[in-house]
Amino acid sequence: xxxxxxHPEIDKQHWDxxxxxxxxxxxxxxxxxLDSVCPKWEALIDDERGAIMPLLWRxxxxxxYLYQPYAIQQQGVFAPVREARSxxxxxxxxxxxxxxxxxxVNANMEFEPSPGERIEENTNQTLLLDKDIEGIRxxxxxxxxxxxxxxxxxxxTITEDLSLPEFIALFQRTTAARxxxxxxGGLELLRRLLEGGLERAQCRILCVREKVRPISAxxxxxxxxxxxxxxxxxxxxxxxxxxxxxxIDHYIASRAGTGMLxxxxxxxxxxxxxxxxxxxxxxxxYLHLVRNRLPPPLRWFKR
Numbered sequence: 001x002x003x004x005x006x007h008p009e010i011d012k013q014h015w016d017x018x019x020x021x022x023x024x025x026x027x028x029x030x031x032x033x034l035d036s037v038c039p040k041w042e043a044l045i046d047d048e049r050g051a052i053m054p055l056l057w058r059x060x061x062x063x064x065y066l067y068q069p070y071a072i073q074q075q076g077v078f079a080p081v082r083e084a085r086s087x088x089x090x091x092x093x094x095x096x097x098x099x100x101x102x103x104x105v106n107a108n109m110e111f112e113p114s115p116g117e118r119i120e121e122n123t124n125q126t127l128l129l130d131k132d133i134e135g136i137r138x139x140x141x142x143x144x145x146x147x148x149x150x151x152x153x154x155x156x157t158i159t160e161d162l163s164l165p166e167f168i169a170l171f172q173r174t175t176a177a178r179x180x181x182x183x184x185g186g187l188e189l190l191r192r193l194l195e196g197g198l199e200r201a202q203c204r205i206l207c208v209r210e211k212v213r214p215i216s217a218x219x220x221x222x223x224x225x226x227x228x229x230x231x232x233x234x235x236x237x238x239x240x241x242x243x244x245x246x247x248i249d250h251y252i253a254s255r256a257g258t259g260m261l262x263x264x265x266x267x268x269x270x271x272x273x274x275x276x277x278x279x280x281x282x283x284x285x286y287l288h289l290v291r292n293r294l295p296p297p298l299r300w301f302k303r
Contacts (some may be wrong), residue, residue, distance in 0.1 A: 002093045005043045022078040024108040027223040036192040037069035044090050051079035053090045065100035070186040073265050074286050075078050076105030080168045087111045101291040104258035107284050120288040124266035133256040139280030156243050158250045162207035170214050173232040195222050208243040215242030228263045
């Protein structure tokens with residue numbers, strides 16, 4: 001039986017236990033992460049199959065709709081075993097009040113789009129850290145190896161002493177300003193995620209400073225054998241010193257041989273995708289799902 005639970009009805013401990021039984025589990029779907037990005041999230045639970053699906057929603061103009069919160073790459077159905085139509089069964093049970101969906105579903109989902117749904121492909125990139133560091137570095141591109149050598153005998157010094165306010169400030173003046181697209185409240189949401197990750201020993205932040213000023217930093221979320229490169233920040237001086245190449249290489253070296261899966265979180269931006277691929281990351285596809293069952297005036301507006 002598939003149950004729809006409003007937020008007060010969700011047993012968070014039970015939710016997290018069910019997630020741990022799913023081989024396709026992702027850091028993004030822990031209850032504390034969902035609480036941070038969507039405090040009123042709801043849920044679908046298939047008691048028979050053990051499958052779960054978070055419903056991340058908000059309201060605009062009196063309409064409740066499903067959306068993709070900032071810094072959350074994938075959601076959708078997670079299950080201990082993928083069965084024919086099991087994903088579709090949960091999608092079919094999403095409450096009718098959610099007439100509009102704009103979500104990114106995880107790469108393991110299998111379903112046929114319903115009439116009127118739009119599907120687009122997004123790219124994710126991952127690297128399995130199952131070899132020693134020298135073995136992994138052999139898969140780096142020539143350009144990446146050349147950039148790492150530019151530091152010569154004095155490569156950037158990497159520390160883990162960056163405070164959360166310092167990271168947010170560096171991110172705000174670099175990545176957020178450079179790429180845009182940071183929604184209202186996005187920086188506060190990011191702060192909550194990093195704060196929660198640090199409290200739970202799931203977050204690791206690496207930094208390069210010049211004197212006392214941070215010029216480059218990257219944060220990873222480590223959970224259940226997977227490390228997600230959540231956000232990075234690199235100013236002009238960091239670019240001149242090839243700091244981001246050294247930060248990523250340092251992190252890979254620190255986890256080499258562990259079997260951890262490094263998830264670069266991919267990118268549809270060609271330059272970012274090339275940067276990730278230069279470390280040997282392999283691409284996979286996850287889907288952007290849009291369903292529009294709004295009344296005609298709103299339906300046309302949201303096309």
